[in-house]
Amino acid sequence: MKRWLPSLLVLVLTLVVSAVAMPRAHACSCMYASTPAAAKARADVVLGGEVTAVRDAGEDQAITMRVDRVYKGAAHRTAYVRTAAQTTACGAPMREGQKALVFGRGEGVVIETSWCDGTRRLRADRPQTWQAELGPGAAPRAGSPGDPPPEWKGGLAGTLAWFDRTGAWPVAVAALFTVALAVVLTLRRRRDDHNAH
Structure with a gap:
């Protein structure tokens, strides 16, 4: 023995x-925001911009965005967005260089979002009806909302932060x-x- x-x-x-x-095996089940008005009403902040960086944060993505327009709430030129990495977990995963329209929860340093909130990638070859319905929006504030959590920095600090959070x-x-x-x-x-x- x-x-x-x-x-x-x-x-x-x-x-x-x-x-x-x-x-984890998930099946996304949620009350999807089917119109821009419904999504905007539920969100704390609505913004449009370009994804400048994406980091793997366990089962989530830690996304950095350069914000072009703000349609609700207050957002800075740099935004930190967290979403589930898998669509089966209701995530709205993104890739660097993509344009996105984010309907988020929370107005702190990190904005939480999901596919259920109405967050969507924008494509140049398709008409952006949701963005058009939201109106012209406003310019973002300069700078960033503060230092991002360790997940956005990667390396050992990001790994340790993932252990803490999960x-x-x-x-x-x-x-x-x-x-x-x-x-x-x-x-x-x-x-x-x-x-x-």
Whole structure:
């Protein structure tokens, strides 16, 4: 049994981490804002602009936008938008360089949005009826709303912020403990085998 214990621990650890890290299966179900007026009425802020950066933030996207027009609320020239990365989770995922019309919740540093809110990518080859119905809008404020959360910066800070936001710390600690235990047991077994000879 001792001989197989490290392998068993590693197998259990792999299964647990895979189950936690695996993207969740969702089916988007929401009350979709079917008209610009309905979407605007539900939103705290409505803005249009270009996506300048997209970072993976776990199951979300951390999006930076250069805002051209503001149709409701207050928005700065630079906006930080968070949405689910998958449309099956009602996300409104975007790519760098795309134009988008964002109907968001919250007026802090980060604007939260989803497909259900009415957020949509804008395409140059299609008439932008929603944007036209919102009217001319106003110019954004200069600058940014403040320092973005770590998810927008990437690297170690972004990873740690994702662990904090998702509550994945217990799984990470358990994984490290299991790996350390497997290493100790393996080294002890090798030492015992060596001493037996």
